[in-house]
Amino acid sequence: MDMLNSHCGVSRDSRGVVRLAICNAGALNILGSAAILDLQTALQTLASDDTVRAVVLAGASEKSMIGGADIKEMATLDQASAEAFITRLAGLCEAVRRFPAPVIARMPGWCLGGGLEVAVACDIRVAGHDARFGMPEVRVGIPSVIHAALLPRLVGWGRTRWLLMTAETIDAPTALAWGLVDAVAAEGELDFAVEKVVASLLACGPEALRAQKALLRQWEDLPLKDSIEVSIGAFGRSFLTDEPRRLMQQFIDRKR
Structure with missing residues (x-):
């Protein structure tokens, strides 16, 4: 795997499938400002390459794709810097959503808050058997914002209200039943499940x-x-x- 920048490792196979791994962001791949900007820059670089057929977004560890946004950084913010921070995260989500080729979220372990917002901006979400999902922002004094607005389109208003207002987590089977994820892999078969999706995409023009x-x-x-x-x-x-x-x-x- 080659490093595009401090937080992004990239590997590419002969089919034009790119794996973009979030690195050097802690065991849960937490998004602080530096990681957010590096990941957005990597996606913008890859977006200019017309030979990319699909991107698999992954974390460097098996504990998470993205565990969430950096609470330690957010705890230091005021109104102006908070709006700047969340604007950066929104820019990353838009870079995912507007990436020209399909983006697959590879989702083991925890996916919370800002991590789930990035995931819902992806085209297809494949969860590990042990994956857990939640939007815990209200428990730390902030509302869920930006691309949480995509959730009603995926799971409906009632389930969105439950996620955003109770801050409770749900497991992978529940996320699949709700339509929050598109597939749940059996234990030890997350990469196999992702590859099945990749194969389907590569069969298309x-x-x-x-x-x-x-x-x-x-x-x-x-x-x-x-x-x-x-x-x-x-x-x-x-x-x-x-x-x-x-x-x-x-x-x-x-x-x-």
């Missing part, structure tokens, strides 16, 4: 998949009528590449 992710982002913000209209142009633009002809012909040939 890379340009089509990037177009699909971009549309999904737009659909989050647009009324239904506008969502339908913008998708027509995306469909047409896909024929500017050779993917439809090539992949449709492969499909036709398999049916013969």
Whole structure:
């Protein structure tokens, strides 16, 4: 694994799949300002590479992908510095959400607060059998903010209220039943479960998949009528590449 910066290790295989590991952030991969900025910089660097097919976001340890934001740093903040801190974290979440290729969250162990906000900004979440999730901010005197706003779209308003207002944690089977994660791996099989998702993504046209992710982002913000209209142009633009002809012909040939 190569180090892109002080907090980000990167490995890449021949398929264009990148593993981005959060490093030097403690056993639980806690996000302080330095780690937040380094991770955002790494994602922005990778985003400029059109040959990246997928990113697996992981922690350097098996205790967590991201345990949460750095409470020791936050305890020193005032209003202005608090807004600057949370703006940095929002920028990281947006770098994940707007990354052109799919981003898979590899989630062993704990995922709390700011860590869960980064995770919900990912496209697909794969949890370890022992994973635990929660939004404990109200217990330390702050509300859950920024990309916690994505939670109602994933789990509904009632479950979002429960997570944000009780600060209780849930286990991996509950997270799967709620739709907070997309898969739960058996014990010792987290990487195998992530690889199954990677294989499914690689079976798709890379340009089509990037177009699909971009549309999904737009659909989050647009009324239904506008969502339908913008998708027509995306469909047409896909024929500017050779993917439809090539992949449709492969499909036709398999049916013969």
